[in-house]
Amino acid sequence: MPFFGEVFSSEIIRKTVLDPRGEDLGRVKDLSVVKGDPLPRISALIVERKKKTYRLDWNDLNIFNKRIISSKLYHNEIKPYEMPEDDLLILRDILDKQIVDANGAKVVRVNDIKLEGYNNEAVLIAVDVGMRGILRRLGIERSGEDIAKLFKQSLPYNLISWDYLQPLAPKLTEISLTVPRQMLSELHPADIADIISSVSQKDGANFFSNLDVETAAEALSELKPEMQADIINAMDTEKAADIIEEMAPDEAADVLSDLSTERAKEILEHIEKEEAEDIQELLGHEEDTAGGLMTTDFLSFPPDMTVQEASQRFRAEAREAENVYYIYIVDKDEKLRGIVSLRELLLAENDCYLADIMETNLKYVAPGEDEMMVAGIISKYNLLALPVVDENHYMHGIITVDDIIDILLPPSAKKKRRGV
Amino acid sequence: MKFWKNILFFLSVMGPGIITANIDNDASGITTYSVAGARFGYGLLWTLLPTTVALIVIQEMIARMGVVTGKGLSDLIREHFGVKTTFFMMLGLLIANFGNTVANLAGWAASMEILGLSRFIMVPVGAVGIWILVTRGSYRSVEKLLLIACLLYFGYVVSGLMARPDWGPVTKALVVPEIRWDSEYIMLSIAIIGTTITPWMQFYLQSSIAEKGIKKEQYKASRLDVIIGCSITDIISFFIIVTCGALLFPQGIRINEASEAALALKPLAGEYAYLIFSLSLANASLLGAIIVPLATAYYICEAMGWEAGINKTFREAPQFMWIYTLTIAFASMVILIPGAPLVFLMVLSAVVNGLLLPFVLIYALILVNNRKLMGEYTNPKAYNYISWATVATIIILTSFLVVSAFMPLKS
Numbered sequence: 001m002p003f004f005g006e007v008f009s010s011e012i013i014r015k016t017v018l019d020p021r022g023e024d025l026g027r028v029k030d031l032s033v034v035k036g037d038p039l040p041r042i043s044a045l046i047v048e049r050k051k052k053t054y055r056l057d058w059n060d061l062n063i064f065n066k067r068i069i070s071s072k073l074y075h076n077e078i079k080p081y082e083m084p085e086d087d088l089l090i091l092r093d094i095l096d097k098q099i100v101d102a103n104g105a106k107v108v109r110v111n112d113i114k115l116e117g118y119n120n121e122a123v124l125i126a127v128d129v130g131m132r133g134i135l136r137r138l139g140i141e142r143s144g145e146d147i148a149k150l151f152k153q154s155l156p157y158n159l160i161s162w163d164y165l166q167p168l169a170p171k172l173t174e175i176s177l178t179v180p181r182q183m184l185s186e187l188h189p190a191d192i193a194d195i196i197s198s199v200s201q202k203d204g205a206n207f208f209s210n211l212d213v214e215t216a217a218e219a220l221s222e223l224k225p226e227m228q229a230d231i232i233n234a235m236d237t238e239k240a241a242d243i244i245e246e247m248a249p250d251e252a253a254d255v256l257s258d259l260s261t262e263r264a265k266e267i268l269e270h271i272e273k274e275e276a277e278d279i280q281e282l283l284g285h286e287e288d289t290a291g292g293l294m295t296t297d298f299l300s301f302p303p304d305m306t307v308q309e310a311s312q313r314f315r316a317e318a319r320e321a322e323n324v325y326y327i328y329i330v331d332k333d334e335k336l337r338g339i340v341s342l343r344e345l346l347l348a349e350n351d352c353y354l355a356d357i358m359e360t361n362l363k364y365v366a367p368g369e370d371e372m373m374v375a376g377i378i379s380k381y382n383l384l385a386l387p388v389v390d391e392n393h394y395m396h397g398i399i400t401v402d403d404i405i406d407i408l409l410p411p412s413a414k415k416k417r418r419g420v
Numbered sequence: 421m422k423f424w425k426n427i428l429f430f431l432s433v434m435g436p437g438i439i440t441a442n443i444d445n446d447a448s449g450i451t452t453y454s455v456a457g458a459r460f461g462y463g464l465l466w467t468l469l470p471t472t473v474a475l476i477v478i479q480e481m482i483a484r485m486g487v488v489t490g491k492g493l494s495d496l497i498r499e500h501f502g503v504k505t506t507f508f509m510m511l512g513l514l515i516a517n518f519g520n521t522v523a524n525l526a527g528w529a530a531s532m533e534i535l536g537l538s539r540f541i542m543v544p545v546g547a548v549g550i551w552i553l554v555t556r557g558s559y560r561s562v563e564k565l566l567l568i569a570c571l572l573y574f575g576y577v578v579s580g581l582m583a584r585p586d587w588g589p590v591t592k593a594l595v596v597p598e599i600r601w602d603s604e605y606i607m608l609s610i611a612i613i614g615t616t617i618t619p620w621m622q623f624y625l626q627s628s629i630a631e632k633g634i635k636k637e638q639y640k641a642s643r644l645d646v647i648i649g650c651s652i653t654d655i656i657s658f659f660i661i662v663t664c665g666a667l668l669f670p671q672g673i674r675i676n677e678a679s680e681a682a683l684a685l686k687p688l689a690g691e692y693a694y695l696i697f698s699l700s701l702a703n704a705s706l707l708g709a710i711i712v713p714l715a716t717a718y719y720i721c722e723a724m725g726w727e728a729g730i731n732k733t734f735r736e737a738p739q740f741m742w743i744y745t746l747t748i749a750f751a752s753m754v755i756l757i758p759g760a761p762l763v764f765l766m767v768l769s770a771v772v773n774g775l776l777l778p779f780v781l782i783y784a785l786i787l788v789n790n791r792k793l794m795g796e797y798t799n800p801k802a803y804n805y806i807s808w809a810t811v812a813t814i815i816i817l818t819s820f821l822v823v824s825a826f827m828p829l830k831s
Binding site: 095096097098106108109110111129134137138200201202203226227230 | 490635725
């Protein structure tokens with residue numbers, strides 16, 4: 001059945017369908033959607049006739065546009081239809097639901113759906129999330145335009161292309177495209193966290209499960225602790241472990257510390273041994289002490305290394321490290337001897353030894369130190385990171401400035417959920 | 421140890437039920453109870469017990485929906501009943517809540533006037549104050565202020581105890597129903613239910629529970645929160661009626677306004693009772709004037725899919741900010757302009773509230789019984805009978821209120 005031009009779903013719903021003789025076949029109750037290439041397409045019209053529902057396949061249609069819908073079949077030839085849960089229906093499952101606009105990085109509500117002709121099929125091209133969509137559904141789009149004209153305004157078309165949509169409901173995921181996934185990983189993790197906080201828990205967890213592991217790990221660390229725990233608890237252990245493993249050890253430890261002991265243990269067992277040991281060590285510290293804030297992920301080089309060797313090793317390791325601005329000079333017993341900043345490393349002669357250029361007047365804290373103390377030192381000496389060292393000079397980890405900034409900022413500046 | 425653990429657990433969930441129930445006693449509620457006490461003494465006290473039960477039955481379902489779905493009531497109505505239903509419901513809510521805001525600002529104006537402060541200064545001060553608080557303040561500071569303001573309601577308990585009522589007749593009047601075929605008596609008893617169970621508070625409660633992110637496992641604590649909250653509301657109402665019933669009723673003093681009650685108390689119970697009554701009224705009115713417009717803006721934006729949030733600017737969330745700002749601005753104007761149709765607005769608001777309530781309650785019952793949505797948390801069969809009966813009774817009673825607005829009963 002050829003279909004050209006464009007039409008909104010609200011202009012189709014409740015319209016009369018005619019049979020080949022031009023007699024009343026029933027009214028459009030809903031539209032069934034299936035996955036298509038490149039866009040999801042209408043597979044059938046659900047028609048209501050005398051309180052019973054029937055299915056009218058797309059290929060059995062003769063004319064389909066804003067004004068006339070007619071079928072090649074008579075009323076005794078159409079198939080009864082029970083509206084099964086598995087089918088995806090526009091009115092029942094998509095309209096009025098929340099959906100994520102990956103381009104604008106926000107949650108929107110579907111007011112209407114725009115269909116367009118493509119290869120003789122009607123494809124879902126965009127959703128209307130604006131005032132026009134609401135007015136059209138109420139049947140007063142024209143009056144709305146007139147009123148807007150009175151105020152010398154025009155009603156904007158607020159359409160979001162289907163390419164940029166990321167569904168929240170699992171059902172819709174089936175027809176979503178591969179494109180949004182790429183869009184999603186391009187979203188800033190903080191935006192993803194915002195989106196998750198502004199929908200219900202269930203939808204949030206669902207949305208989260210669509211992210212790739214790397215994006216998920218970054219987004220998870222931006223979420224509030226309670227939400228982190230909810231999301232991890234809702235996931236299967238394998239996937240949860242993958243995400244936790246991808247996170248920086250200190251953030252991973254923060255997430256695990258909010259879970260029940262058994263669940264945390266279960267997840268740790270699925271994580272690579274070395275990484276798990278790091279996290280385990282961090283878990284041993286009180287949350288509001290230096291030990292609880294620190295990460296075990298830092299660059300540590302031996303003192304007898306030359307600047308040239310150090311530069312090569314830096315290139316190899318820095319990609320994965322959380323903080324690259326300080327290199328910690330640690331001897332064979334893992335005792336902290338000095339610090340070389342990235343600037344000093346770049347400016348030094350190639351054949352110098354690190355021991356010669358390192359700063360030895362060090363600022364550091366003990367693992368049990370209170371977080372306010374840590375914040376004070378970082379703020380006083382303008383540091384990007386502060387080493388955590390015990391009484392035997394053994395180096396445990398570093399606290400980076402972004403871990404401490406939440407403590408330094410007043411509560412109102414932190415991210416919060418919308419609330420009444 | 422277990423005991424303390426349970427207490428701690430409850431405290432983490434507590435809040436939405438208690439705050440919602442407290443704000444429910446806004447200016448119009450306090451007026452109704454004061455008038456009832458002054459006119460019929462303890463005669464209407466018995467209505468409080470069934471009202472409390474009805475309130476708990478309904479709030480419990482709403483709270484359960486909030487916990488299980490994690491969504492607000494306006495979200496659910498939009499998703500299940502479509503744009504048309506939602507649009508008219510939100511329009512109704514906007515009108516009714518505009519009336520509520522006017523009533524609250526009027527209560528604020530009256531309480532300030534009996535304290536000797538001109539309404540032409542205090543209404544603009546109050547309106548601008550709450551506008552700035554919400555648009556320029558942070559959510560945390562607003563929430564803290566609200567919680568402190570909730571404590572001030574206990575002034576009514578103090579004034580009730582200070583009135584030294586004779587507890588024997590009070591207890592009897594509370595538990596023994598007394599039905600009088602007097603049109604004013606019947607209207608007032610219906611008004612008590614109408615002012616206690618309102619449409620907007622259902623939306624408010626469910627949203628605040630959803631926002632708090634209370635989980636299914638914590639639902640029992642949340643239910644306790646609702647039950648305690650509903651009981652506190654009616655304990656406050658009880659003491660307002662008792663104060664007016666013990667002091668004003670024997671003197672035959674008739675009042676029409678909560679502020680008149682404060683004035684009338686002055687010669688009878690002294691400076692303190694007068695101060696408590698006027699300050700509590702000011703507090704309740706202002707609290708209502710903050711929450712009602714804010715809540716309205718939230719539900720409408722949520723249902724329509726517009727940006728909402730108190731930390732947003734006019735550019736980021738235009739609909740939200742305009743609804744909030746204009747509601748307060750117009751409501752203050754209505755109070756300040758002499759000859760503005762204040763009474764008409766009050767009646768309109770009561771009528772729209774009464775018309776809206778059946779829809780809100782019936783939709784809520786349909787949603788709470790939707791297995792796809794609620795899973796194993798739908799109403800048990802027996803509970804369904806109770807809730808349908810409660811809803812039916814409330815609907816019948818409030819429709820009396822609506823009808824009587826068009827055809828006043830002759831006594």
